[in-house]
Amino acid sequence: MGRVLIVGATGQLGAAVLRRLVKSGHTVRAFVRPTSPRGSIEETGVELAFGDLRDAASVAAACREVETVVATANAVVPRGSSSFEETEKLGYRHLIDASRGCGVKHLVFMSVPIMPREREVTTFRLKREIEQEIRSSRIPSTIFRGSLFMDDWFALVGSSIPLRGAELHTLRRGFWFSTGFLRLAGQSIEKRGLALVPGRGTARHAFVALNDVAAFLEKAVERGGAGTEIDDIGGPEILSFNEVVAIFEKVLGRKIRAFHTPAGVYRALAVGLEPFSPAASNLMAMSGLVAMADSPFPMAETAKRFGVKLTSAEEFLREKLALGEDADSRSVSRAPDPSVEPGEPLE
Numbered sequence: 001m002g003r004v005l006i007v008g009a010t011g012q013l014g015a016a017v018l019r020r021l022v023k024s025g026h027t028v029r030a031f032v033r034p035t036s037p038r039g040s041i042e043e044t045g046v047e048l049a050f051g052d053l054r055d056a057a058s059v060a061a062a063c064r065e066v067e068t069v070v071a072t073a074n075a076v077v078p079r080g081s082s083s084f085e086e087t088e089k090l091g092y093r094h095l096i097d098a099s100r101g102c103g104v105k106h107l108v109f110m111s112v113p114i115m116p117r118e119r120e121v122t123t124f125r126l127k128r129e130i131e132q133e134i135r136s137s138r139i140p141s142t143i144f145r146g147s148l149f150m151d152d153w154f155a156l157v158g159s160s161i162p163l164r165g166a167e168l169h170t171l172r173r174g175f176w177f178s179t180g181f182l183r184l185a186g187q188s189i190e191k192r193g194l195a196l197v198p199g200r201g202t203a204r205h206a207f208v209a210l211n212d213v214a215a216f217l218e219k220a221v222e223r224g225g226a227g228t229e230i231d232d233i234g235g236p237e238i239l240s241f242n243e244v245v246a247i248f249e250k251v252l253g254r255k256i257r258a259f260h261t262p263a264g265v266y267r268a269l270a271v272g273l274e275p276f277s278p279a280a281s282n283l284m285a286m287s288g289l290v291a292m293a294d295s296p297f298p299m300a301e302t303a304k305r306f307g308v309k310l311t312s313a314e315e316f317l318r319e320k321l322a323l324g325e326d327a328d329s330r331s332v333s334r335a336p337d338p339s340v341e342p343g344e345p346l347e
Contacts, residue, residue: 002067002105003027004221007053007095009046010036012151012170013110014072016214021070021221022046031062040167053091056098063095063102068221070108071095074123084122084278092130096137106225107141108217109134113232113295114145121285122278131230140225146213147206147234147295150316154207154244156181156287158188158196162316164323177280189248195256199263199291201242206234206297209311219306234297236310241291244313251317263291 004021008014009030018041021028028046042048051058053073063069075088099107111127118124134141152170154162160182163169171178188194216233239247242258249256266288273281303310311319 008073020218060098063098115293142220151210208235232297238296
């Protein structure tokens with residue numbers, strides 16, 4: 001088995017894929033910034049390649065003698081005044097160029113689902129543009145368009161349960177916006193019996209557990225690439241946010257009230273925050289989008305083809321609940337590094 005490079009190894013999904021690949025015997029190289037907290041990565045014994053996606057030379061060095069690249073990195077929180085285009089679009093162009101130049105045989109890329117009006121959301125627009133660049137590069141590739149992660153979106157309805165035992169959870173990256181949300185509303189369901197529901201709660205999604213997404217990426221590495229394959233991936237059920245609240249009620253054995261935030265409020269916040277924090281604006285735009293649009297993927301055939309057993313929403317919440325409240329303190333979070341400027345992009 002050839003060497004696998006993980007780009008985004010200190011992120012929530014990248015770390016999960018890394019651990020799976022190490023366990024299955026792959027030779028893994030992790031692309032990380034010199035300033036990134038990486039204790040949980042180092043303990044796996046993988047090779048480290050230091051650099052930044054915006055630095056073409058460091059990306060090229062990381063891609064040498066690599067057979068497969070797994071790219072899960074994103075720029076949800078850009079560095080300082082840098083734009084999303086500089087930190088993600090330019091960075092992925094460096095990665096694609098380096099992969100082609102170094103003879104990488106397979107590029108596995110984690111993207112987002114296709115939704116109406118998605119070009120109004122920076123993350124969705126850039127992911128789609130990166131997809132096109134990958135396809136134009138003619139590098140054999142597997143592109144996954146994932147539905148909403150339970151680990152993130154179930155937490156955003158106001159619960160700390162999905163965070164339990166999580167390694168490097170996205171919402172714990174130290175970004176002021178997510179930190180403030182967790183402090184103010186992160187346990188709204190547990191403490192007040194109140195769920196924060198986007199829009200009317202009727203938009204339907206194939207909510208998927210992050211560990212299942214990691215399993216798809218691992219299987220893609222093992223299958224190898226030929227041409228370009230694009231797969232929609234999600235969980236075993238297509239649920240509305242209102243149905244997710246009902247599952248919380250079932251698992252917790254208590255009544256939960258739903259507080260509905262109109263989609264228009266998210267859009268207004270996105271516009272208002274844009275001059276001050278493009279990252280926060282982007283998050284609000286994403287929330288407005290998922291409040292209105294669906295990402296319903298029938299998954300039986302795809303799960304069978306990749307050999308992935310999917311986790312239901314109830315199974316996910318019960319597994320997290322069984323970890324106990326102290327699992328929050330045991331989880332490995334990405335604490336801010338004082339040597340890093342707030343908002344530095346992910347690897």
